[in-house]
Amino acid sequence: MARKTTSLFAAELVRPAVTASFRKLHPRTMAKNPVMFVTMVGALLTTLCIPAAGDETGFVLQLALWLWFTVLFANFAEAMAEGRGKAQADALRRQRSETWARRLRDGGGEQRVAATDLKKGDLVVCETGDTIPADGDVIEGIASVDESAITGESAPVIRESGGDRCAVSGGTRVLSDRIVVRVSAERGHGFLDRMIALVEGARRQKTPNEVALTVLLAALTLIFLLVCVTLRPFGAFAGAELSTPVLIALLVCLIPTTIGALLSAIGISGIDRLIQRNVLATSGRAVEAAGDVDVLLLDKTGTITLGNRVATDMVPATGVEPAQLADAAQLASLADQTPEGRSIVVLAKERFGLRGREVAAPHATFVPFSAATRMSGVDFADTGGRGRKIRKGATEAISAFVAEQGGRPNREVLVAAEQIARRGGTPLVVADGSRMLGVVHLKDVVKGGIQLRFAHLRAVGIRTVMITGDNPLTAAAIAAEAGVDSFLAEATPEMKLQRIRDEQAAGRLVAMTGDGTNDAPALAQADVGVAMNTGTQAAREAGNMVDLDSNPTKLLDIVEIGKQLIMTRGALTTFSMANDVAKYFAILPAMFAGVYAANAGSPGPLAALDVMGLHSPQSAILSAVVFNALVIVALIPLALRGVAYRPAAAAVVLRRNLLLYGLGGVLAPFAGIKLLDLLLTALHLV
Amino acid sequence: MDAILLITIVVGGTAVLSWPLGRYLRWAMDPLSLAGPAGRFDRLFRAFGGRLCAAQQDWKQYCSALLVFNVVMFTLAFGILGLQQWLPLNPDGKGALEGSLIFHTAASFTSNTNLQHYSGEVHMSYLSQLGALMWPQFVSAATGIAALTAMARGLPGRAQMGNFFVDLQRATFLVLLPLAALVALLMVLGGMPMTLQGAAKVMTLEGVEQIIARGPVAAFVAIKQLGTNGGGFFGPNSAHPLENPSFFTNVVSTVSILLIPMASVWMFGRIVGHLRHATVLFAVMLLLLLVKIGAAVVAESAPTPAFAGLPIAQDTGNLEGKELRFGAAAGPLWAVATTCTSNGSVNCMHDSLNPLTGLVPMVGMWLNATFGGVGVGMINMFLYVVLAVFVAGMMVGRTPEYLNRRIEMREVKLAVLAMFAHALFVLGGTALFAATAWGQGTLNNPGAHGFSEILYEFSSASANNGSGFEGLGDNTVPWNVATGLVMLLARYLPILLPLAIAGSLARKRASSASAGTLGVDTITFGGMLLATIVFLGALTFFPAAALGPVAEHLQFPK
């Protein structure tokens, strides 16, 4: 499922959608959508009226045709949305067909079984070239895995037993080495399977908001049904005989067909838009919840900062040449393959032209970093017999080291280190033997543009909380620089979980990202939990979304998609209702042009309501019905793409949408119906 | 000019008065602390009510208590009306009433509608007037205030919504009774009759006998206006000179009509703890009220179409069915006020209003939330708020929330059910009677205006209003039964459903507001609410309006 953006109406999507539009005419399918069901019944009744229409046959025939089109257009919209999802699901599924698994027998030995026969808990072996048959955890071995089938990312990833990189997905391929995988989800129940079902619409359940909206639309349909049914006796009282097709035409124009037709397409396309950003949601509900989120818990590393600290400065002690400090720091970092260590080498090179030297093993012994010593460095066996020990590390560790070497910690260096920490940096003290040379300033680099995104979030009322293992001092400095609203320093998974519970108790919806197994409880507790695809299987199961790119910043996109989804529903509901005004002004005068006329044949008082000056009663009614049908097609792109989203406060967004879709919805059909009337008249269709 | 001045003084003055009254209502209905007099009243009312007054009630218990009391109210009124010929306080010897009329009248007064298919001075004994008609004007109005109080308690999350029996007494004894006494005294001073003597027989200057019906009018009229009841003592209601003797009593009456409905909004805001929200609601209602008044006054200043071509000086607007002592603007002003609130008393004959003017009261009843009935008007407005919040909430990209609680399927369902019921009663009833002799045989005017008479009657019944296009010969069994049933259903559904919504919301977890949540205290939300009200009303009732008043208006070119 590469990130390919198929054009909205690509031929390979349209053709199956057209056939699906007809297949969806099955009453059982239609009954799920009360608005369109009523429209279909109306179309059916109008069709039945054709034989008895007499000299109005041509008119009634066209009415019936356009009513059927209205239904088909609605089905087409839904089929298009489903088709786009399905195209992606098919791509996934192709990867997974015909997979065989090598299952380990309890007593030892292997057995070749179909992937479909695997049970949860089975152990399977995968070697170079094998396709991993099911979701699971690596329990033995390490391998590079090609996950491009799911993520679209061609670079292989490492999967190994233990730790946070043990999860593998069914359908991915082992490129090298051998791993043993414990199956964690049976075929058909993995998150990919759930996701496929979701995008295909097969098991799509209506979300709470969608259900509520459906109720509202059904009630409006019922009210308009009442309006149209009572209109016949009303008309009879006034001396007007209203024909069934005309009443049905009015009914279909009044009921909210626009939103009714596009409602499920909007829901499906919301999930679809997530997939296009390589995020899989396990339910439509989760997408909706994303729009409601009040608080984002963001891991500092990877989301807010680039992930690695970088050496940005060196502060030598008095009497120490800057180059001397740089040299020592570089020597201490030469064998250090961590990004921090590399950045020191790079800084020394850039600042003092010191080139990284190959230090031969006989002279030097490298001391790697360990959690116990909290420092790293290098030992030289000097020709003079006296060894030279260079170390860099945490302030306390180096102080202890210096003391051990018979020196005294340099107060000046300690103060410098303290200042660096206070400014949010990480001080790395460098010592040569018993002498402290100075401090290297390691700094978190905040991602470019992140402040702006947080400002946008703040505008729409979402607070951001940075989660970090740093000490409060460092955390505060980074939080200020990045523009987050608050932070959780020295965070443990337990604290994270507690923070989520606290926010929820205060009535806020919380979204977070996580990857480790110890994130699982928090992911499960959060209202929107986005698991990284690189994360553990436990994390992926606990969250309700998986980000295939494992990019924590994606959470911000997810929130926007959620908001856009609900916003599109609201906008189209408003538009749909606002349209009715013009339709009334088209159809009512057409229906009652003759009533209460001073003398038979002359226009009656209600002819004055024909503000659009339409050609004839028949052309007026037909124009309204055609407009009603065409507007569905015209709005399919909007339904699939979602309304324009710009972060702003609720009142501003409401005002904008109310003007655009409310006022626009009132005015647009006046123009549209008038144009169609001119067209229909010009073509002599009425 | 004097019209604008009168409207400004009456509407503006009432709006100003409603603010302190709203404070008082909050104190009386939902005291923050039971220290001092509030506590003494509380203990007194609990003592009056007995054991059942001790406990708090959830929405279901509250509704049950409300319904049971209203059944008792109906039964008592029904009993007195049915037996009036044998009961005392009947100096003019009024006879027995017809069965369906008794049902209709009891339903009408229990439901705070006060649609009258009888004529007070013709049919009713003084005991009927006071016991079966005036007493329900107190307690049915109190029922509405109590229901609003309960709903307002529920919305911020109090699942225990208070005690109906206590609230009923608070509304009756602390709110309605003192205000009624005050207004009644003003009416007495304004020259209104207040006597238990029977009709006076006089010999006119030209030597003809004239029988002058009178009675305890002032006491009756005060509560009629304050409780948005509107049931007149005399047939022509407040157009009758003995029921509204002067310009002064007319102004006092108009103020009384609007006063408690306006104050109800402030009470609501205070109890839910969101006065800014209440301010927006108040502003939306006031705007609708003023627009309607303006439209009515303008339409009614047009001359009487029937006089066209005759040598009649037509610079005073349409005077058919109006009384001169109130001034030119008073008729349309009252017509709008009485139908925006669900009062239904009239000081001119709505049947004789110019066609477009006659549309305005109907609009008032169709929307039924421009301040509306005491308590229930704000409850109706709440239904619109729910729908507006739902649609607007979606448009800002969140699951809709009202006062920090989510509007979901159940809330939407209950709200639209109430909306649908109103449309069904008005349109369905009109269709049935327009198509049959039940309606066609009772019309006082032909053509579009006849249709308007039927439409108005059902609108009035369903809005629990009580005014009418009174030319309609509505004292028939079909009319009595049909509108009687509509009044009862249209009274209790819009009380029970919103209380159910409040009960449902109260149980939900409250969320916290942020810049991303839809504020219900902004001008933008006011606009959204206004649009929701106008659109729902217009889309539902436009065809009916077109075939009635609009067609009649367009029939007569200027």
Added chain:
Amino acid sequence: MSMILTSLRLAVITVLVCVPGYTALILGFAQLATPHTANGSLLTSADGEAVVGSHLLAQAFTQPRYFWPRPSAVGYHAAGAGGSNKSPTSTDVTDRAQQLVAAYGATSDQPLPADLAAASGSGLDPHVTERAALYQAARVAAARGRPRAEIERIVRGLAFAPGGFFAGERIVNVLELNRALER
């Protein structure tokens, strides 16, 4: 069941307070403070013997020597009042207006004031506009053999603006006006 009993109990209490209690209070005040209006503003004849009507209610005047009130759809029936309830577009209203135009002898030079052609809401409106009274002054003066100016002076003396500044059209009470003529 206990809810019914509680409801009954409260019904009795509220009835007692709101009906006898409240009525007695207002009744007592009215009968003490404003006994005349409280009993219907009844007017006695010049000699004080007979009751001739109510200050607040119109009564039929058909003789030329009296000022005539506005038309009444109920024949000035004060125990069964009501308006015409005719639509202002109704031909019935036109017919009635035509008769009145004839009765008053109105012409396009001397158009009839509208209040004399339009039925009042109660059928008992005791007032006509000052214009409508002056319109009839010539007829009354002729019937009574008195100078028209004198009659007009009586009209102007009794006319008032009912709402002062807020309702400026001056009106006059027909019964009071006719009683003033008798004096």
